[in-house]
Amino acid sequence: MASERITLTVPGPEGDREVSLSSPNREVFPAVGITKHELAEYVIAVSGPFLAANGDRPVSLERFPGAIDGESFFSKNPPKGTPDFVGAVSVRYNSGRVHPQLVLTEAAAIVWAVQMNTVVFHPWASLAGNTDNPVELRIDLDPQPGTAFADAVHAAHGMRSVLSEAGLESWIKTSGNRGIHLFCPIEPTHEFLDVRHAVIAAGRELERRMPDRVTTAWWKEERGERIFIDFNQANRDRTMAGAYSPRALPTATVSTPITWDELDEVDPTAFTVRTVPARIAEIGDPWARFHEKPGRIDTLLEWWQRDLDAGLGEMPFPPEFPKMPDEPPRVQPSRARKQD
Template sequence: MASPRITLTVPGPHGDREIGISNPDRVIWPEAGITKRELAEYFIAVAEPFLAANGDRPVSLERFPDAVGGESFFSKNPPKGAPDYVEAVTVTYNSGRRHPQLVLTEIASAVWAAQMNTIVFHPWASLASNPDHPVELRIDLDPQPGTGFADAVAAAHGLREVLREADLEPWIKTSGNRGLHVFCPIEPTHEFLDVRHAVIAAARELERRMPDRVTTAWWKEERGERIFVDFNQANRDRTMAGAYSPRALPAATVSTPVTWDELDGVDPTTFTVRSIPERLASVGDPWAGMQDNPGRIDTLLGWWERDLADGLGELNFPPDFPKMPGEPPRVQPSRLNPDNWPKPDA
């Protein structure tokens, strides 16, 4: 039997909003026993840091009509019947198509999204006021089979050194799963392709320094037991779980900002929908003020040009992107026909 509908009072910049939550006792995370009501209340509890990281930018909602582990789908544009405080901005996707995309301007929008069965929030790297120019350089450190979180931590420390040499200040968060996300605030002076090239330049420099521990290989068969530096997360319309966003994983883990000093001792499984409000109350938000002093990607773009001159060109794009200039063959190396795609040194 469905639990009765409740109403939550949600504070905001325009006063309190009353938001109805249907089936509040429905269990979303069966293993953890966390309900829909708890999820909605979580967003109220983490409103300030959640909006600082995910608000005022295009965002996609990952929605689960039943519970984690069940079917899911993405919502990008506001669905019919969305309240007027759920805003939108028209963005251009990699295909060239233009479409409205959701924008969160107050925490009531996230609570409404929870009522609409949203668990994971995927924000763009750009703001709604200027969606074509990222304000963050983002790098996803993705453990491959045979590696784990500790390997990602080691790679993150190496990446921090690389980025600081490029005059950028990196900030870090757990992915909510096995990996880590490194962000650098940047001035919105370059479009997505330039930022992607800056990420590739940083990734290649890290790979040169840690060749046995990290890789930029796009094809899984070439990665080995190394951390994959996922440069394609820097593309337009490519997103990762936002800071303080829950993940659709059994333990209800949350993608959580941490300090560099605490990184070595972090256990990402302890950061959950139930534990994060207490963490924020006791230690605060490690990402507070992150956007106060954005850097520039000029040094990394100089490294990109240097690598081009040395014969290192473009890397593969995701399969749904149009074929891009200079892109390598979109075929696994083990299936490459040299008659059709001769190697560069052939």
């Protein structure tokens, strides 16, 4: 018996495209009954602001062959049979390997990704035309055990002030979970390692001002009940959920751009696959002017050098990275003490 299949008509820059969707009635989010078809209709509804934030750049797809409470895997390279309206660009990974990675440039490509069982979209901070130099400085404020979204809100206001002093305008979105993401549009004048150092400099500055509330400590045992500034999300090939991307959580929450005026009262759980299209229709996209005035990271890099001169060195890299120059030992502090 043939599998159930429907065809969706998706508008695009070259006219309508017909995109086939198999198993449209399969529940991707069983707790709330959201099907694959509903998820596809969601990405069509938000495709404009979604592509403005995530399009024309390398993207990794987090795919779930069943429901979001089942197995998943990441897909970076164009799989066999990828349609010609889905793009690709060669990127260099931290290992030095070069390989093509998916690029989404129109609504039909996002629907195709849903057909391939994608739930979460993880875009790079650089564009397809220059994958080595980010156009965004990204800061992930990650609540640790004992903290809550309200603590991340407080940290976000502090980080906004730090970034403003460095000459950068910051834009915010909910992570779709418990955290907050700050993005700053920047000129693509520096490669990923420099941008990572800029993020560390901003994090250290906020940590000095709010030592009881935020931390840049890489090792969990040292973080305490503070908001972790995850500087390693700024690395090459390290990504976070993109703007308007669903998250693989039971209630189908969405990583949603908001205004600074909304931040203090916002309920991140209210932004879901079912509510975000109406929000965009009512108030528009809070990030509509995001790319108009990119800043520079020169001041943050001066702060990075200042901290180096003061004795603060490089920070640890993620475990899958090759050993990096001047990196401290990748041994958690308690284990290092036992070895000594």
